[in-house]
Amino acid sequence: MTPRLSRRRFLRLALSGLGTAAALCGGGPAYAFLVEPGWLALRRVRVGLPGLPPHLDGFRVAFLSDLHRGDSVPLSHIARAVDLAGETQADLILLGGDYITGSAAFISSCAEELGRLYAPAGVYGCLGNHDHWTDPEIVAGELAERGVRVLRNEGLEVAPGLWLAAVDDVWERQADLDAALAKAPVGAKVVLLAHEPDFADVVAADGRVALQLSGHSHGGQACLPLLGPPVLPYLARRYPAGLYRVGPMQLYVTRGVGVVTPPVRFNCRPEVAVLTLACET
Numbered sequence: 001m002t003p004r005l006s007r008r009r010f011l012r013l014a015l016s017g018l019g020t021a022a023a024l025c026g027g028g029p030a031y032a033f034l035v036e037p038g039w040l041a042l043r044r045v046r047v048g049l050p051g052l053p054p055h056l057d058g059f060r061v062a063f064l065s066d067l068h069r070g071d072s073v074p075l076s077h078i079a080r081a082v083d084l085a086g087e088t089q090a091d092l093i094l095l096g097g098d099y100i101t102g103s104a105a106f107i108s109s110c111a112e113e114l115g116r117l118y119a120p121a122g123v124y125g126c127l128g129n130h131d132h133w134t135d136p137e138i139v140a141g142e143l144a145e146r147g148v149r150v151l152r153n154e155g156l157e158v159a160p161g162l163w164l165a166a167v168d169d170v171w172e173r174q175a176d177l178d179a180a181l182a183k184a185p186v187g188a189k190v191v192l193l194a195h196e197p198d199f200a201d202v203v204a205a206d207g208r209v210a211l212q213l214s215g216h217s218h219g220g221q222a223c224l225p226l227l228g229p230p231v232l233p234y235l236a237r238r239y240p241a242g243l244y245r246v247g248p249m250q251l252y253v254t255r256g257v258g259v260v261t262p263p264v265r266f267n268c269r270p271e272v273a274v275l276t277l278a279c280e281t
């Protein structure tokens with residue numbers, strides 16, 4: 001191990017220890033409100049996919065979701081998440097929806113930051129329930145102006161043999177899986193963006209998708225030791241966070257970048273995920 005890695009590891013352990021110590025010493029609320037919501041993690045996940053073509057082995061996808069730019073999530077936090085995603089030098093960057101909270105006025109500055117994202121295979125996103133609860137046309141339009149294409153019940157080839165599709169929001173009953181997959185070539189590996197993770201049961205039963213990427217849950221924002229998250233939103237209760245096998249497909253659910261009210265995180269750090277696709281027999 002190099003000295004640089006050792007120092008990095010030491011700092012990580014020290015910060016982790018400080019967070020735990022603060023929580024244990026009665027600073028829990030301050031930690032949950034002031035420290036952890038801004039403490040972004042880079043989560044690296046290997047996703048084994050049976051039948052993945054050899055040329056896609058090692059293909060990397062950076063995945064950010066639930067930025068929730070608004071009164072509780074400053075633009076500087078979005079900027080740090082964008083920087084972190086950029087550092088991964090991923091082949092493809094995907095966004096899982098819920099870009100804003102409360103007002104479509106927040107999308108302009110948020111989209112400007114997201115416009116800094118670059119990946120050789122492109123930057124794409126889907127919409128979430130909060131985008132629909134503000135103004136989905138404005139959200140999608142502002143993102144498109146900054147080079148982030150929002151897919152709503154449609155798909156396209158992003159690399160040879162790799163098809164990206166996205167459904168519109170499930171909670172708002174806008175998702176049309178058949179439309180999203182209509183043009184997917186037989187035999188292509190399909191990655192599906194769907195904001196709400198519990199939609200995976202429907203997708204797995206369909207059988208055409210290899211990997212679904214979702215957010216929405218925020219991992220619960222607070223995870224109690226041994227008990228897990230006491231509160232999870234509608235359509236994120238079966239699959240709250242992490243990598244799952246659901247029938248024939250894989251599902252990755254990110255803890256997300258931002259927060260919603262109450263704007264706390266505890267034992268559930270915000271994250272930028274980078275998924276590495278791997279051939280699996």
Ligand SMILES: [Fe+2]
Pocket residue numbers: 098128129130195215216217
């Ligand atoms: Fe959501």
